[in-house]
Amino acid sequence: MPTGPDTPPTIADVAREAAVSKTTASDALRGHGRVSEPTRRAVLAAAERLGYAPNRSARSLRTSVTETIALHIPEFLTSAEYYMSFVFGVAEQAARAGLNVTLLSSGHLPHRGTVPQVDGLVLCDPVAEDPLVEQLMNSGLPVVTAERYVGDKQPTGVIWSDHETSMTELLDHLYDSGAHCPAFIASDTTSDWSTTLQRTHARWCRDRGVPKLDHGAPFGSAPDVLRGVVRDMLAETPRIDAVVCAADGAAAAVLPELRAAGRTVGHDLLLASCVDSTAMRTAEPPITAVDLRPRAMGAECARLLCEILSGETPRGTVRTLPIDMNIRASTRP
């Protein structure tokens, strides 16, 4: 390991080592100018020998490209598994493209009104009311959103899933399994996902001619709040024969309450969740849920952003991510 003094080698060191000029060294490394094959190899060898790595700051100053994207995810009290997987999907895909990922916490923005100095942004489940989201949308930077943005301004790229279809399938599945009076515990956020679920549920009830039974609960609601909601609904409408929960983890939280009400989940009462997670898989009985494939979602967002940044995909591209329903014992009467 031929480490010099203690300051990392610069391109000037590489150039000297290879007995060429800075320009030629740079051209050889970037593959940019006209460099003969032997010279190119000599430069590469010199760089390897010295352990040269380009200084990102200098390069970024010169090219005004930061090789960094920022990731914003909504901050709820509950730490939802969905977002975790999403973050890692983004991180992995970005690393594959040689990009850094920096996290934007909703709470603190370094300087009020200052936009982060990055090449692009990924917004997960953008809530139109969030002032930071709005600011980022108007930053002029390329923005890819996971799920559609309900504001006026359109993002540079979108990956979304067809929750309308999957919610309909879920309700149909319950209906086919004999549940003709399902209750829906909606999520109170104003994300596109949340409102789509509510709209779809309402229309499905109308189409099927069944009563529309729903109740909103804030996304990160505590278990006992959710249980209270369910208790009240069951007390008010005893003929409820299925419960669908929107929020991540809510179905599992509600399970004991159903049991306490004397119902047997999977038999005289079906239970399903709009978000799959370990909690759904490990519940007793395991709970039918829609797998939103968060890791794939994150990866696709990062991929699209990379493609837009490199110009190989036009701005305004919209793609969909297929999602599946995992049918489990909680809806098999």
Place this chain on the structure above:
Amino acid sequence: MPTGPDTPPTIADVAREAAVSKTTASDALRGHGRVSEPTRRAVLAAAERLGYAPNRSARSLRTSVTETIALHIPEFLTSAEYYMSFVFGVAEQAARAGLNVTLLSSGHLPHRGTVPQVDGLVLCDPVAEDPLVEQLMNSGLPVVTAERYVGDKQPTGVIWSDHETSMTELLDHLYDSGAHCPAFIASDTTSDWSTTLQRTHARWCRDRGVPKLDHGAPFGSAPDVLRGVVRDMLAETPRIDAVVCAADGAAAAVLPELRAAGRTVGHDLLLASCVDSTAMRTAEPPITAVDLRPRAMGAECARLLCEILSGETPRGTVRTLPIDMNIRASTRP
């Protein structure tokens, strides 16, 4: 919004606006040189008027300070709630100190053998075998680890929790509640946390004179693997009267199996987890668990790193994060 052409204002623009030199503008903004009060105010006003924000790349090139820290968390179980909270703890605290956080995914490092260009690193639950961890430890950058590092090289700072004491308290609690034959489902990772739990369990059994019943399971084991382990243990040693699970979420996954074995959790069999999570709170019955306070852990790591970077805290500082046990119905016979 007095936006110029379309390129953001530089410090030269601010200087011109305030009718001073670049040097004076810089000094006034940084509070560094000797600047009279009226001049200082004029520069600040000019900067405000133009919406000036310093170019991070230029600044970083000049000062060789990136204002960025990197965060590495083990790849194997990225969906664990613990890590999610940890990440947000770091992000929030770093934002408070004006630092960016970039994620390091274990899978891909931009260039093999290249160290990220950041000011410092936070490693969560460092596993000595992970080659990336080893490389980061030897990068020469300040490193703060969450939990101790079991390799030879010592991190620049450490935040750790006293799992020995809390595990002992947990086992004592079970013992006092009548469970004299507890089984321990250990986690198979080589992190300090994991080995401490196993060591403590072994010693506790010796001290108490109870049989040492344990079995390792990989950290991210699937629910049915865990259930299989428990089934076998119960079949082999029917007098087991308590089960303690190390891995995040494992206790909830195992619950149905205990029920299937004809045991009543909280009565003739106690159940506890070494990691608290929503799954523990929402389980039926709710499961006693050690709250590792991951968000606080993340925040403390970031805080310590900031302090070390700013020089206000010496290298080699080691701090502990207190953790509590949450006693729930699963251990109240």
Place this chain on the structure above:
DNA sequence: TACCGTTGCCGGAACGTTCCGGCAAGGTAT
């Protein structure tokens, strides 16, 4: 021979910031 296009390489300016050293103006002690 004269002309021209191509190839391979290089000098040096520029990106935006920080900060060293210098300088003039004014004050104070000798």
Place this chain on the structure above:
DNA sequence: ATACCTTGCCGGAACGTTCCGGCAACGGTA
């Protein structure tokens, strides 16, 4: 009066990179 310090400001170099434009050498064509 000289000597000296302090205050307030500034010129300009440096950080490491990219890339524009230029130049010499060479081979091919007329």
